[in-house]
Amino acid sequence: MIAIRFASLRHSNFSRLFAPKARCDCRILAKIEISTNTMTQHEKPAHVPPDFLPASLRNEARSISLSKGERLFNQGDTVEELFFIESGELKAIRLQLDGTQAIMVRAHAGDFFAESAMAVPRYTCHAEAVCPSRLLAFPVEAFRDALAQDGRFALAFSLTMASHARRQCSRQERLRLKRARERILHLLTCEGNANGVLEWRSPLVEMAEELGLEPETLYRTLRELEQEGTIERNRSRIRLLRPG
Structure with missing residues (x-):
């Protein structure tokens, strides 16, 4: 889009300036500034689930979009799904007995989220979007079945969880530092x-x-x-x- 800005004019009567057959006089226009707006907005591309995810699970996934601060689930809700973060960031927050909150996990684009919930009947934390986020939700029962039936998938997913566990260990180590x-x-x-x-x-x-x-x-x-x-x-x- 071309934007033309008139910085100052000798004549205040625009009809005289742009009258038919009028000749352009450089003394009339003190300055004409022409600028081209070429700014475009670049969005970070969404992550895709890893190749080791079976096609059967991909077919059962549903998409979820969350705005900043929106809850995905609440502490105590029945576990029905686990998630893969395509874009954005989520955090898991646990309510303490004294009423305070503790951030248990932060997960980013490319991470699985709430995968530990496969081992319990109810979510043990709140889940909240740190920023606008897009997720894929997988039925937890279908995920368990795929792990039981597909050894290659089970091994690859286990290695991914081991990497997440190392990150959590680093986080706990960090919080024990005093300064x-x-x-x-x-x-x-x-x-x-x-x-x-x-x-x-x-x-x-x-x-x-x-x-x-x-x-x-x-x-x-x-x-x-x-x-x-x-x-x-x-x-x-x-x-x-x-x-x-």
């Missing part, structure tokens, strides 16, 4: 990519919850790490430049 600085550096080391970059598209208050820190403590510590050259931040990215 905010140590928790942040542990997160960047364990969850960042090969270049030391952590993509964090949620508000920083969500990171504070994940790390078990007060938001003000997180903001202050990130600023200190940035000032000393240990990390650099660019919008949704935090890069570890050197070990703390």
Whole structure:
């Protein structure tokens, strides 16, 4: 789309300026600025379920879209489905006896979610979308049957769950660290990519919850790490430049 902006005009009478047979006088227009708007919105492509998922399960899946903050299920609901996250992010929240909430799991695009619910009759946590998210929901009984009947699928899924378990162990290890600085550096080391970059598209208050820190403590510590050259931040990215 071409946008033409008239910055200033010598004549205020537009009819005189654009009258028939009028000649363009450079003195009349002090400035004409022409700009082309070429911005396009790029959406992160959705993840697809892994190849090891049997066709029978794919055929039984249903799509779910969640808005930010929307609940997927509640603690105590009967287990009926488990999920694969195509895009977005979810967190599992457990209500404690004292009325507080604890984040048990954060899952991202490309992860299975609530797979441990196959072993219990009711969900043990709330599930909530951290941002707009799209999921595939699989009937839990069909998933159990496929695992029992397809050895290749069972092995591949078990290895995937082992990887998730390692991430959870790292998370528990991180929460046992006493200093905010140590928790942040542990997160960047364990969850960042090969270049030391952590993509964090949620508000920083969500990171504070994940790390078990007060938001003000997180903001202050990130600023200190940035000032000393240990990390650099660019919008949704935090890069570890050197070990703390």
